[in-house]
Amino acid sequence: MKILLVEDNELNRDMLSRRLTRRGYEVVVAEDGERGLDLVRSERPDLVLMDMSLPGIDGWEATRRLRADPSIAGTRVIALTAHAMAGDRERALEAGCDDYDTKPVEMNRLLLKITTLLGANP
């Protein structure tokens, strides 16, 4: 199973990718939305973990573009946001995300969401 992690913060990116790798996932990373979209096209990940506040194209916009491109529209997306506000969840779902989780990531919860979405363990 391949996961694309789009996250601008280096620490978070490193940390999350390491933890996911440890759990047996193949992890690809991108620092911004543009690069993220490119990687979705080239790498064809099973799932995208999308940070929402990104430089340039933000997570919401990136998700919208992803859904607009038929070749990659089927990719699962989980939004990650630091704003633990109820409004953010709705906004993320509206943009086309399949699920939503808040940062800091609670590993077990996130893993549960990932397996639920992918319908399988890594």
Add this chain to the structure above:
Amino acid sequence: MVKTRSIATKVALVVSAVVIGALALTGWFALKRTDAELVRLQLSQASTRLTTNLGIAQRIFDERFPGPWQMAPDTPLVFSAGEAAPAETLATQLFKGRVPIYGNPEVVAALVELSRLTGTKLSIAQRAGDDRALRLATSDTATVTAGPLTVMPSKDPGTGLPVAAGLALAKGSAVEGRATIGEDDWTLYWPIRGESDGSILGVFYAATPYAPFAAAAVAASREVAEGLVPLVLAIALGSSLLLFVLMLGMLRPLRAIHHAVSRLGEGEWPQEVKVRSRDEVGALAGAFNRMAADLRQTYATIEDKVRLRTRELEETNTALGQAREAAEVANRAKSSFLANMSHELRTPLNAIIGYSEILEEEAEDRALDDLVPDLRKIHGAGRHLLQLINDILDLSKVEAGKMDLYLETFAVRGMLEDVVSTIQPLVAKKENALVVDCPDDIGSIHADMTKLRQSLFNLLSNASKFTEGGTIALRVRAEEIEGRRWVRMSVQDSGIGMTPEQVERLFQPFTQADASTTRKYGGTGLGLTITKRFAELMGGTVTVESVEGEGSTFTLTLPTEVVARPVTSDHVALLAGPTGMVLVIDDDPAMHDLVRRTLEKEGIAVVPAMSGEEGLELARQLKPSVITLDVMMPGSDGWNVLRTLKADPELSAIPVVMLTIIDDKNLGFSLGASEYLTKPVDRDRLVRVVRRFRHEGGGRALVIDDDEAARDRMRELLRAESWEVSEARNGVEGLEALGRGMPDLILLDLMMPEMNGFEFLSAFRGREGGERVPVVVVTAHDLSAEEREHLSTHVARVFDKDHLDSETLVAEMKRLLGEAGAGEGTA
């Protein structure tokens, strides 16, 4: 301007009417006189003519019938048959010479001829035995045939007697030329005298008809009058006109004054009224001018003051507006700062928590077990710090009114299970047992799930934190109060509990039951505050019951159907500076109107709340300086609102004035009302009461002290606390000052010239109302035990001047004022 009918017109109309009337009257009289004069004139001419004619007639008779006039001696008159016999028999018969007058055709012919010659009607009358004249012959043949004996109708104008009687009276004397105006004729008599003794035997008389003369005279004067009428009218008209103009001239100054007064009445400033006449009008104008000038002066002063005040107010308003804007900007800045900051803080925190987790996992994997506890501590501290940041962010959002509600309908049970599973580790940590008691049919609730969950979590985590090896019970019940459905969730623990004092301090940010709590249990004192704010946002409440050492029960009550309500920042805009505002809780809009108009006139801002619920919310948001409260309202009634206000430590200090129809002062005061007013509202009273409570801590103080420096100090001190201060230099002046109004409190020095403090006290306490005003003695004097004893019964407190702690003094005064106020309230 008031519509007026000109006085000049009125006067001119009246005057011309009078003039025309007078002229007509005099004209009429003049004409009458003219008639009479003319008649007399013509008649005197006629008289001459008649005299002449009579003379001619006599001469002709003398010629035709020679011989003297004589009476037949006692010859009975013989009337011809068929003729109407006179009522009297004639004793005598008149003869001329031998010719009898009566019945003699020759005599009649002569008379007729004479009449024709002179144009005059001629008759001869004989004197009857009773001195009445009888006509014997006449030139008027018609008369003759009608009856020769006609008693003369004419009367003597001098005596009013018949002419014959006049003749008789004039017996022996000449009655020559005597004329009489009869009803129809004008007649001239000519006596006929006997030869022998010259006595009057009869009368020769000539008559001319009177009517033509009169008619001619009237016609003549008419002609004259007709010639005069236009002239008379012209005069009348002219004089009226003249008068009108004159009056107009005289009235102009009055009009000017009238005009000026009207303009003044309409709020304009009239020019000076220019009247130079030295009469009453002039005086009036002068007086008016002076008055107007005075008024203008006064008005100008007032206007100046108003302008000044307006400018001041405007400045204050602008300042306030700017301050508010600045505050808003600052607030926005604060919010965005907090939002950014929380992001900035959370990102590194994320890393700390995440890496500590990774390290923990890896340490376990690599069997570096001795590192694990430390890594756990780093992880725990990170989580704690995160919780703190989240709490602060939440609270600041609520405070800034930026906390929105995301309402959704969800099953209560599901939510509870969620919370319980999250809290379970915490509960287990201190070996507590968690009991959940919730009916199966509890159903669902429409609320903000995240906030409700967080609230319950806070309460449960507190219970877990402050309980060891005990029981924590979470009870949920559905309730119906006043037609509204509620869900009541209570968290009961058997932990350390709290003292009443500690309970009182709850729900305030960063406040914990006591300082040792932080040391022992950690925490920030934000959890309950946030829980309460969340509950309020959703229209609910959080209450607490606790017994020290036995445990606590926190109860969260929410409406089953939470309604989103925007935070009414409009009301905040009404905040009227340091004077504070009055919150009026009443369901009757008319009452709001009345109170607002009454208080705004006093410069007190009023915020309306139409229900108890709204009132409570606004009270929390705005912290008004006074609340007025109605009792009978739909929903939460006034008693409930009062209870809630007084149970809320943030609001309990706000004085509540009951304003209601219900007269239950005892209940009101026992629930904590500061004042009780019944409707209909006595506006003055309302203003007084509100004023008293609004200047929190400020009343009217009278400072009695001979030491100027001490007075200055007190004054500054008290003014800073918004007291109104009046001063007196000794007891006498103090008593005088009382005449200008009873103060709320008296600060009294003891050693003073003229009348010292002790003397003042006994005089003052004897006065009406004097026993209620608290007196605080501030003295440098060393008191003897006896003096102390004496004072203790008469004054509230004695302060040592030399070691005066201003804060204590002010606090004490505030307290005394509050007591006095309460005293008045219950009175």
